[in-house]
Amino acid sequence: MEPIIVLVAKPSTDLSPITRKLWSQRIPHRVVANQQGEQCLLLGDPADEYKVREWIQLWRDDELDQASMNIAPRKHGWGFALAISKAPVSAVSLLILILAFAWMHFSNDWQAWLVSGKNLWPSQSLNLQTYLDIGLWEMYRPVLLHFSFMHIIFNGLWWWILAPQIERLDGVKALLLLIFLCGLLGNAVQWWYAGPAFGGASGITMGMLGWVGIRLKRVPYPFPPMLLPVMVGIMLITIFADVVIPGITGTAHGAHIGGLVTGLLLGLLWPSKYKPAGN
Secondary structure (H helix, E strand, O other): OOOOOEEEEEEOOHHHHHEEEEEHOOOOOOEEOOOOOOOEEEOOOOOOOOHHHOOOOOOOOOOHHHHHHHHHHHOOOOHHHHHHHHHHHHHHHHHHHHHHHHHOOOOOOHHHHHHHHHOOOOOOOOOOOHHHHHHHHHHHHHHHOOHHHHHHHHHHHHHHHHHHHHHHHHHHHHHHHHHHHHHHHHHHHHHHHHHOOOOOOOHHHHHHHHHHHHHOOOOOOOOOOOOHHHHHHHHHHHHHHHOOOOOOOOOOHHHHHHHHHHHHHHHHHOOOOOOOOOO
């Protein structure tokens, strides 16, 4: 098995913090010099690559030692507070989804959100002016609606898994762009595909999956490369099930596909601050 180069650094760079971390986790590695005299960090097992790349990013951000020191306090609740402090936009946006879900149980005002553009579909669904007439907020707001406890739990868990990593590794602007565009365009595709009366943030979570999946080779996201293919496979299975027995899954396929494609395109175009060659 060929060793994997996960870091190339200048000869003067102190790699001891990251190598101490690797030794403490019993991860086989070695540091060698290349022909230019640069230090190359090699891994022996490909399975370790993704978590090691995240540690390297923590080390670049001067957070590796701090992350190690905060292992013990987590059992007292500080770990959760630390996670929120490192990803405040992810935490606030998730809280908004939860509060909206609670609001739906005390008010019926949200039901008006389900009929936006009702008189325009399907006769005007191919007219761009239709979407402008409906309005950005009216088209976007169904992402706040979740119709069951399992619905909000599913989206909430994926949100908390993906959004903090995007916020930390690619930045707040990238996350906000994903939340806005994947939600808006995903809903627009869903409205075109099946008309009004839909809800959920699944288009955004699929967009986050697309973003992460397409950027794994450029950004040290701590996720396996099969994450995106598996989730796309599940999406295709639900589409097939609804083709065989219409409505059996109750899934907004247009929002899923629209959000996923938007996330993939944004992930391809967005520049990466992570530079694997050099420190």
